Amino acid sequence: MSRVIVARIVFMLAAIFVVLTALFFGIRLGVGDPTIAIQGTYATAESMQALREALGLDKPLWEQYLIYMAGLLRGDLGVSLQNGQPVLTQILAVVPYTLDLTVVGLLIGVVLGVPLGFVAAVRRNTKLDHVIRVMTLSGVSVPPFIMGYFLIIIFVIGLGLFPVAGGGELDEPLSRMRYLFLPGLSLGLIMTSYITRLARTTVLEILSKDFIRTAKAKGLDQRTILVHHVLRLSLVTIVTLVGLYATITIGSSVVIETVFSRPGVGRLIVGAVAQSDYMVVQGTIIFYAAFVGIVNLLVDLTYTIIDPRIRYE
Amino acid sequence: MSDISAAPILEVENLRTHFTTRAGLVPAVDGVSCTLRRGEVLGVVGESGCGKSVTALSILRLIPDPPGRIVGGEIRFRGTNLLDLTEEQMRSIRGNEISMIFQEPMTSLHPIMTIGSQLTETLMLHRGLSASGAWDRAVEMLRLVRIPEPERRVSEYPHQMSGGMRQRVMIAMALSCDPKILIADEPTTALDVTIQAQILTLMRELQEKLGTATMLITHDMGVVAETAHRVAVMYAGKIVEEASVQDLFAAPCHPYTRGLLASIPRLEASSVAAGAERARLKEIPGLVPSLVNLPRGCAFAPRCTYASERCRREQPVLEAIRPDHRTACWEASQLATEAA
Numbered sequence: 001m002s003r004v005i006v007a008r009i010v011f012m013l014a015a016i017f018v019v020l021t022a023l024f025f026g027i028r029l030g031v032g033d034p035t036i037a038i039q040g041t042y043a044t045a046e047s048m049q050a051l052r053e054a055l056g057l058d059k060p061l062w063e064q065y066l067i068y069m070a071g072l073l074r075g076d077l078g079v080s081l082q083n084g085q086p087v088l089t090q091i092l093a094v095v096p097y098t099l100d101l102t103v104v105g106l107l108i109g110v111v112l113g114v115p116l117g118f119v120a121a122v123r124r125n126t127k128l129d130h131v132i133r134v135m136t137l138s139g140v141s142v143p144p145f146i147m148g149y150f151l152i153i154i155f156v157i158g159l160g161l162f163p164v165a166g167g168g169e170l171d172e173p174l175s176r177m178r179y180l181f182l183p184g185l186s187l188g189l190i191m192t193s194y195i196t197r198l199a200r201t202t203v204l205e206i207l208s209k210d211f212i213r214t215a216k217a218k219g220l221d222q223r224t225i226l227v228h229h230v231l232r233l234s235l236v237t238i239v240t241l242v243g244l245y246a247t248i249t250i251g252s253s254v255v256i257e258t259v260f261s262r263p264g265v266g267r268l269i270v271g272a273v274a275q276s277d278y279m280v281v282q283g284t285i286i287f288y289a290a291f292v293g294i295v296n297l298l299v300d301l302t303y304t305i306i307d308p309r310i311r312y313e
Numbered sequence: 314m315s316d317i318s319a320a321p322i323l324e325v326e327n328l329r330t331h332f333t334t335r336a337g338l339v340p341a342v343d344g345v346s347c348t349l350r351r352g353e354v355l356g357v358v359g360e361s362g363c364g365k366s367v368t369a370l371s372i373l374r375l376i377p378d379p380p381g382r383i384v385g386g387e388i389r390f391r392g393t394n395l396l397d398l399t400e401e402q403m404r405s406i407r408g409n410e411i412s413m414i415f416q417e418p419m420t421s422l423h424p425i426m427t428i429g430s431q432l433t434e435t436l437m438l439h440r441g442l443s444a445s446g447a448w449d450r451a452v453e454m455l456r457l458v459r460i461p462e463p464e465r466r467v468s469e470y471p472h473q474m475s476g477g478m479r480q481r482v483m484i485a486m487a488l489s490c491d492p493k494i495l496i497a498d499e500p501t502t503a504l505d506v507t508i509q510a511q512i513l514t515l516m517r518e519l520q521e522k523l524g525t526a527t528m529l530i531t532h533d534m535g536v537v538a539e540t541a542h543r544v545a546v547m548y549a550g551k552i553v554e555e556a557s558v559q560d561l562f563a564a565p566c567h568p569y570t571r572g573l574l575a576s577i578p579r580l581e582a583s584s585v586a587a588g589a590e591r592a593r594l595k596e597i598p599g600l601v602p603s604l605v606n607l608p609r610g611c612a613f614a615p616r617c618t619y620a621s622e623r624c625r626r627e628q629p630v631l632e633a634i635r636p637d638h639r640t641a642c643w644e645a646s647q648l649a650t651e652a653a
Contacts, residue, residue, distance in 0.1 A: 211421055217408060218407065228434075233425055
């Protein structure tokens with residue numbers, strides 16, 4: 001098993017290397033000149049050239065690449081082209097906010113979605129099932145930013161319960177949670193809708209299997225069948241989806257972060273792309289790729305716990 | 314062999330189970346009456362779709378509703394009508410007093426639970442055994458169905474076993490609470506021929522040892538001949554003939570039974586050796602009628618060479634033609650004299 005984990009980490013590093021290399025050249029050939037973004041309308045040919053030299057952008061691409069990679073091996077992600085701050089510091093400053101949001105969003109999604117999906121499946125075609133279906137269909141149809149504004153209208157403008165913008169102080173858990181509530185709920189409600197629908201389908205499929213008929217023929221009651229025979233098996237499918245959502249969510253968190261003016265990786269990378277800040281974009285991409293790799297590894301490891309048929313040797 | 318004149322343990326009377334489908338109402342079981350006696354093996358035979366499995370599932374009240382529903386009749390187990398019981402009372406009978414094994418051993422076991430936990434579940438529920446007591450009993454049951462190395466196998470998963478082994482596990486599971494009745498729904502159909510023989514032998518030996526009254530559902534007359542004491546032949550949701558195995562094979566009364574028996578291939582040493590002209594295998598002409606739109610009279614009449622005007626007009630009733638031999642055919646006595 002540990003060999004498998006090592007192999008997966010090596011594979012992940014290789015994937016990061018490929019993505020980073022493609023990005024490194026792609027962004028320099030495709031996106032605008034950072035010197036224009038920095039100096040704006042006051043730029044002259046001379047000042048831009050001077051800045052390029054200062055930032056090392058005048059060197060041939062391959063040389064820039066080697067310098068960057070050599071730095072990376074030492075754990076140096078370079079400095080921002082915009083403000084000269086170390087990229088790593090910038091990323092680490094916002095990563096906790098993004099992880100907070102992703103984890104809370106998915107947690108709400110699983111905690112509400114799995115039981116709702118079970119109830120909908122067991123009470124199939126009853127009023128309750130129809131109500132759940134309409135709610136989840138609305139949930140998956142509403143774009144995240146609409147959900148965000150909707151919650152702002154209720155909880156901030158209407159009830160005045162929560163702060164509307166910002167992320168709170170990192171070292172103050174209570175303030176962090178207060179600021180996290182609405183964005184987390186926006187994401188969580190959307191996740192709940194997706195997970196409910198998936199859980200319902202999964203449970204219905206499992207309930208139609210031969211081994212469920214066997215369980216009934218053994219005299220087991222509905223509760224035992226659901227808890228012992230259906231739940232664990234349904235987790236195989238649900239974990240796959242949650243892993244997939246985790247990677248998608250972290251990539252698209254910019255929408256929620258923007259609505260709530262929250263610091264986060266999404267806003268960091270969008271801002272960096274807009275300003276052609278190559279270094280920040282590269283650093284953030286490394287973080288993304290590592291995150292995706294780690295989530296996939298966790299999902300695969302979870303499979304081996306849930307499903308004895310799956311073994312990695 | 315068990316005493317076949319023993320008292321009935323299960324009496325099915327005029328059972329009717331209907332399904333609502335888009336094509337219309339399907340009377341999958343339409344007035345089935347049969348009796349299972351203590352210690353006997355009752356073979357229920359018929360083509361696919363004749364209602365044998367639905368009869369079996371109806372007895373345990375496991376018909377999925379919707380679309381199915383038991384609309385009439387009685388199922389008396391030791392005198393109690395199972396159709397009057399609450400769902401909770403019914404659960405204490407399933408897997409305990411009456412248990413069932415299914416056709417598909419590959420899919421009938423839970424894929425991610427160990428054999429042991431699937432076996433102990435029933436034992437702890439119905440027998441109130443402790444976890445360790447149930448585990449010991451599970452190992453003992455696996456030994457009974459002759460699974461090698463039961464102590465090791467008990468902690469394995471179904472995917473680590475072959476189809477034959479899984480069916481042995483199903484049998485062990487079904488017999489673990491010493492049921493009064495075992496319903497076996499085509500237990501060997503999905504298995505290789507050699508494995509079929511092993512499983513049938515095992516079932517026969519266990520039946521003789523434990524004396525469990527067994528309802529063996531099959532489409533295979535050969536299986537019936539080897540295993541059953543009595544036979545009920547089903548056609549289009551009804552029993553058309555019921556007799557002891559010897560009687561049925563020696564003197565089948567219903568034309569459908571005759572057709573079934575004539576369609577069994579036989580290896581006759583003389584004809585194979587001599588290369589003589591081989592007799593063409595007899596088939597029953599025509600197809601099983603759609604249950605949505607059954608003929609008014611006898612459902613078999615359109616395929617029957619002996620059908621009379623009366624057969625097409627009036628449904629025959631199941632009547633004794635000899636002691637312990639019943640058939641539902643207007644022409645039965647006529648046919649019996651012809652045969653004699």
